[in-house]
Amino acid sequence: MSRGPGWLAQHWLTVASPVALLIGWEVASAVGLLREAFFPRPSTVLVHLRRLVADGTLLGHALPTLSRIGGAFALAAILGVVTGLAMGLWRRLREGLDPVFAVVYPIPSVLFLPFVSFLVPRGETALIVTTAATSFFLIAFTTTEGVRQIDPLVVEAARHYGARGRRLFTAVLLPGALPFIFTGLRLGLGYALIVVVAVEIVSASRGLGALLWLSWQVLKVEDMYATFLVIAALGAVLSYGLAALRARLLPWAQDVAER
Amino acid sequence: MKVEPVKVVVDDVSVAFDSRGHTVVALDRISLAVAAGEFLCVVGPSGSGKSTLLRVVAGLLRQTSGDVRIEAERPGAPLTAMVFQEHALLPWRTVLANVVFGLENRGVSRAQREARAREMLALVGLSRFARHYPHQLSGGMKQRVGIARALANDPEVLLMDEPFAALDAQTRTIMQEELLRIWATLGTTVIYVTHSLEEALLLGDRVVLMTARPGRVSQVFPVELGRPRGLEIRSSPAYGVLLEKIWTELRDEVLKSMEADRDP
Amino acid sequence: MALAVPLGLLALWELLARLAVVSPRYFPPPSRVSTALVDGFTEGDLGGETLVTLTRLALAFALAAVPAVPLGLLMGMVKQVREAVEPYIAVLFPVPKIALLPFLMILLGVGEPAFVLTGAISAFFQITISTLAGVQTMDPRLLDVGRNYGAHGARLFTRVILPAALPAIFTGLRLGLGLALVAIVVVEFIAAKSGLGHLVYRHWQTLSTPQMYGAFALVGALGLLLTRGLRALQTRMLVWQEDPGRL
Numbered sequence: 001m002s003r004g005p006g007w008l009a010q011h012w013l014t015v016a017s018p019v020a021l022l023i024g025w026e027v028a029s030a031v032g033l034l035r036e037a038f039f040p041r042p043s044t045v046l047v048h049l050r051r052l053v054a055d056g057t058l059l060g061h062a063l064p065t066l067s068r069i070g071g072a073f074a075l076a077a078i079l080g081v082v083t084g085l086a087m088g089l090w091r092r093l094r095e096g097l098d099p100v101f102a103v104v105y106p107i108p109s110v111l112f113l114p115f116v117s118f119l120v121p122r123g124e125t126a127l128i129v130t131t132a133a134t135s136f137f138l139i140a141f142t143t144t145e146g147v148r149q150i151d152p153l154v155v156e157a158a159r160h161y162g163a164r165g166r167r168l169f170t171a172v173l174l175p176g177a178l179p180f181i182f183t184g185l186r187l188g189l190g191y192a193l194i195v196v197v198a199v200e201i202v203s204a205s206r207g208l209g210a211l212l213w214l215s216w217q218v219l220k221v222e223d224m225y226a227t228f229l230v231i232a233a234l235g236a237v238l239s240y241g242l243a244a245l246r247a248r249l250l251p252w253a254q255d256v257a258e259r
Numbered sequence: 260m261k262v263e264p265v266k267v268v269v270d271d272v273s274v275a276f277d278s279r280g281h282t283v284v285a286l287d288r289i290s291l292a293v294a295a296g297e298f299l300c301v302v303g304p305s306g307s308g309k310s311t312l313l314r315v316v317a318g319l320l321r322q323t324s325g326d327v328r329i330e331a332e333r334p335g336a337p338l339t340a341m342v343f344q345e346h347a348l349l350p351w352r353t354v355l356a357n358v359v360f361g362l363e364n365r366g367v368s369r370a371q372r373e374a375r376a377r378e379m380l381a382l383v384g385l386s387r388f389a390r391h392y393p394h395q396l397s398g399g400m401k402q403r404v405g406i407a408r409a410l411a412n413d414p415e416v417l418l419m420d421e422p423f424a425a426l427d428a429q430t431r432t433i434m435q436e437e438l439l440r441i442w443a444t445l446g447t448t449v450i451y452v453t454h455s456l457e458e459a460l461l462l463g464d465r466v467v468l469m470t471a472r473p474g475r476v477s478q479v480f481p482v483e484l485g486r487p488r489g490l491e492i493r494s495s496p497a498y499g500v501l502l503e504k505i506w507t508e509l510r511d512e513v514l515k516s517m518e519a520d521r522d523p
Numbered sequence: 524m525a526l527a528v529p530l531g532l533l534a535l536w537e538l539l540a541r542l543a544v545v546s547p548r549y550f551p552p553p554s555r556v557s558t559a560l561v562d563g564f565t566e567g568d569l570g571g572e573t574l575v576t577l578t579r580l581a582l583a584f585a586l587a588a589v590p591a592v593p594l595g596l597l598m599g600m601v602k603q604v605r606e607a608v609e610p611y612i613a614v615l616f617p618v619p620k621i622a623l624l625p626f627l628m629i630l631l632g633v634g635e636p637a638f639v640l641t642g643a644i645s646a647f648f649q650i651t652i653s654t655l656a657g658v659q660t661m662d663p664r665l666l667d668v669g670r671n672y673g674a675h676g677a678r679l680f681t682r683v684i685l686p687a688a689l690p691a692i693f694t695g696l697r698l699g700l701g702l703a704l705v706a707i708v709v710v711e712f713i714a715a716k717s718g719l720g721h722l723v724y725r726h727w728q729t730l731s732t733p734q735m736y737g738a739f740a741l742v743g744a745l746g747l748l749l750t751r752g753l754r755a756l757q758t759r760m761l762v763w764q765e766d767p768g769r770l
Contacts, residue, residue: 314667317671318670319667337673340671343664347668351686360682392763
């Protein structure tokens with residue numbers, strides 16, 4: 001979506017639609033068409049959001065979430081890329097691990113919490129490891145695909161021009177797989193957010209997920225909406241921020257749509 | 260020379276469109292007349308608008324100005340049927356189902372359209388593959404299905420958009436021979452677009468040379484190499500002379516078009 | 524051959540648990556887990572709980588697919604619709620759908636409607652996006668073919684656009700089903716009092732680990748069956764397609 005000077009005029013609907021919705025909501029809620037208890041006015045939500053930021057509550061909950069996402073992502077990324085590369089390069093390994101992955105991958109990460117809590121002391125580590133689960137599989141999987149889809153002719157040509165072993169890996173295989181790896185990382189990061197919220201709901205007292213659940217339990221509806229807004233914003237940043245970064249760093253690659 | 264009635268008239272057709280702020284003229288006041296039963300070849304460099312012209316005649320693209328008139332002799336028959344580059348078959352239909360596509364859309368009865376389709380498949384030599392899917396066929400076979408599909412529709416004018424360009428040289432030669440044979444039997448009016456001058460001289464009654472963008476008609480050459488024609492015509496001296504003569508003109512246009520692609 | 528590694532791992536686990544190298548309390552041997560599974564079906568209500576999860580899944584999927592496919596198609600064909608709807612999808616797609624659960628529970632109470640709807644919303648976005656992609660990435664020349672050969676309007680839609688988008692739609696449905704299952708199981712884990720997800724939670728809290736692992740394995744098996752099964756179905760039904768993709 002390139003933004004030229006004519007963009008707004010051509011795509012006015014994209015902007016007008018949500019704006020109209022918000023205005024409609026504000027009005028409907030104010031006049032009682034929508035129950036304000038269930039659908040607080042957007043302006044009220046913003047006020048509550050301001051308050052949460054001002055008194056530090058938001059930061060107090062956002063930081064743990066962010067650090068967990070960071071930790072989980074780092075864990076999933078490092079392990080995932082390494083495993084994925086290994087599986088991409090060695091067929092035996094891939095064939096051996098494939099069935100294991102196939103069974104474990106569809107299980108929602110949060111369900112691993114009990115298992116992880118047996119292995120690792122209860123607390124941040126357990127939360128981080130659990131959050132990393134699905135992301136790990138995703139990143140490993142896309143990395144493997146990334147290696148496997150490299151045009152064998154390109155590899156052959158590179159070999160012919162003297163690239164072997166380490167050099168072949170760093171000059172051909174790694175860059176060739178990079179677009180896929182990047183897509184996997186982007187998806188993995190997005191998933192880390194999704195899982196961390198669920199994990200926090202189950203088992204944490206601090207964190208955006210915990211804040212959301214807490215607000216629900218005491219029926220502070222405006223706070224719920226405010227927290228949701230923050231989570232959505234975080235999701236957008238993680239999803240689209242990385243996509244933009246990717247376009248910068250890997251200009252030669254087209255985006256690989258997940259299959 | 261016997262004067263045949265005119266089948267297709269392209270009258271001062273221009274096509275211009277907006278691309279990133281400025282106007283691009285793809286076709287600039289093209290005028291042509293195609294006689295009934297004639298095999299007309301249109302040759303030009305990339306960007307000369309040959310395919311655009313074909314699409315305008317097919318009614319798939321609206322011209323910016325000018326008029327296209329097709330003499331319809333048979334009520335109910337579609338005006339045009341196009342054979343696309345790279346076949347463009349519907350991948351979810353069998354070969355037979357692809358060939359009946361046009362007939363189906365026109366409401367021809369099942370029995371009739373199947374019969375006609377089988378007839379066309381026999382004509383292109385693919386009767387055995389009626390129940391196959393496109394992805395099971397080779398490039399040449401797929402293109403033959405594309406031809407069968409167009410012919411089954413029994414159009415007033417057959418349009419062919421570089422139909423053999425995507426095939427390897429050997430298959431292409433076979434297909435050209437096939438096409439000559441089929442056309443000799445049916446005698447349909449054909450407008451055939453191609454990059455290859457050799458192909459145009461082999462197949463056509465006349466060759467229209469187009470210029471580099473904006474596309475105009477540069478010259479029209481009659482091809483007097485006799486009919487019926489076969490591949491052996493390629494080694495005849497008359498063919499060689501004509502090829503040399505027309506290529507000199509075409510070469511200039513090709514170079515011009517390549518210039519346009521170079522750094523300013 | 525493909526089962527060698529998983530079977531080997533299970534055998535190793537069995538050994539380590541039996542020899543108490545790992546605590547059999549927290550890591551019961553697979554033999555005990557399978558006994559618990561069998562008992563659960565024959566004497567307990569494991570079958571019933573599985574059915575509960577499956578029912579929620581079926582409802583959620585239907586609730587998502589029925590509006591999502593037409594919406595995706597509409598978005599693909601009418602620019603205004605796409606532009607009007609796109610911002611919502613762009614904003615909501617990366618949001619953890621589980622975060623919607625509390626809102627739904629306020630509106631609909633803590634019960635089936637909220638649970639099923641959360642699952643439905645998870646699948647809805649994926650199916651819409653995939654369907655839209657199916658229309659947008661179809662070979663544009665097929666549209667030319669349609670029009671040149673006399674198919675217009677509704678005919679063009681049913682004979683050309685819809686079949687061309689079908690593989691992508693199918694993939695979207697497949698992915699959506701997987702997402703719905705995940706969402707439902709998570710919802711059960713967090714908030715429900717029935718279903719496989721809830722069983723994992725309950726057995727965790729009571730430390731009946733064989734049953735917990737059993738339910739856990741059942742969830743994995745279900746997910747695997749559904750995705751592989753649908754992929755096989757896709758290959759069968761779309762005979763003309765070459766490769767439906769790995770996931």
